Amino acid sequence: MRHRILRPPYCYRWAVLISALVLSVSIIVSICQPGAEGSPIQPTPPAAATASATAAPAPDLLRHTAGQGKVVALTFDDGPDPVFTPQILDVLARNGAVATFCMVGTQVRRHPELVRSVLAHGMRLCDHTVNHDEDLAKRTEQRVTAEIEGCWSDLQVAADADVPVGYFRAPGGEWSQPMRDVAAREGMKPLAWSVDPRDWATPGTARIVSAVQQGVQPGGVILLHDGGGNRAQTVEALGQLLPWFVAQGYRFGFPG
Numbered sequence: 001m002r003h004r005i006l007r008p009p010y011c012y013r014w015a016v017l018i019s020a021l022v023l024s025v026s027i028i029v030s031i032c033q034p035g036a037e038g039s040p041i042q043p044t045p046p047a048a049a050t051a052s053a054t055a056a057p058a059p060d061l062l063r064h065t066a067g068q069g070k071v072v073a074l075t076f077d078d079g080p081d082p083v084f085t086p087q088i089l090d091v092l093a094r095n096g097a098v099a100t101f102c103m104v105g106t107q108v109r110r111h112p113e114l115v116r117s118v119l120a121h122g123m124r125l126c127d128h129t130v131n132h133d134e135d136l137a138k139r140t141e142q143r144v145t146a147e148i149e150g151c152w153s154d155l156q157v158a159a160d161a162d163v164p165v166g167y168f169r170a171p172g173g174e175w176s177q178p179m180r181d182v183a184a185r186e187g188m189k190p191l192a193w194s195v196d197p198r199d200w201a202t203p204g205t206a207r208i209v210s211a212v213q214q215g216v217q218p219g220g221v222i223l224l225h226d227g228g229g230n231r232a233q234t235v236e237a238l239g240q241l242l243p244w245f246v247a248q249g250y251r252f253g254f255p256g
């Protein structure tokens with residue numbers, strides 16, 4: 001009968017006691033570790049980008065650099081463009097800067113040599129869909145898949161090699177869950193930004209420069225354009241911004 005010391009009522013009481021203990025320990029641990037749920041410190045994103053980030057079981061939209069400290073990631077959308085992409089590559093090279101190019105499939109097919117040039121300059125590629133349909137967020141998953149995988153294939157064909165395409169950026173920054181799912185399936189990170197100087201609207205070189213200087217924080221991702229229109233202002237702004245970044249102690253990196 002010695003083995004019956006722990007009769008059912010005692011077992012029950014022990015079970016209750018142990019679960020209460022486990023519960024209180026886990027509460028104490030969670031109180032003592034604020035921020036342990038994995039939200040990394042990020043620069044404050046612009047309101048528009050925050051609004052589009054609300055969907056989310058998929059990974060968070062990327063709007064910070066891989067490197068810590070005073071790093072900035074430049075991103076160029078809607079190219080490659082035969083006039084402006086080479087000019088931008090020149091300015092970047094002169095200032096020892098790197099950038100990520102979010103390319104559109106239709107442009108990639110027209111100018112495959114520019115994809116190779118961008119890669120040869122040590123830059124990274126980002127998939128920006130085949131047709132840059134700004135209403136892609138409203139389309140079916142099948143359509144989304146064709147647009148994203150199509151651009152990815154265009155980049156591989158243009159590079160004439162297996163090139164890594166580490167990022168996907170939604171046309172117009174308009175995201176949908178299928179876009180995030182397809183990008184994740186293809187191993188591409190969903191790339192947003194933290195600073196939008198609206199260079200696409202050609203507001204004047206001085207305004208592009210000041211918007212970046214005022215908006216940037218360490219770890220920032222800057223949205224610029226090498227395609228989709230006349231980007232002379234963007235090229236000129238870069239000529240001022242890149243030396244300014246260097247003087248401020250910034251390094252150039254990639255989103256991550």
Ligand SMILES: [Zn+2]
Nearest residue numbers: 077078171172
């Ligand atoms: Zn775009």
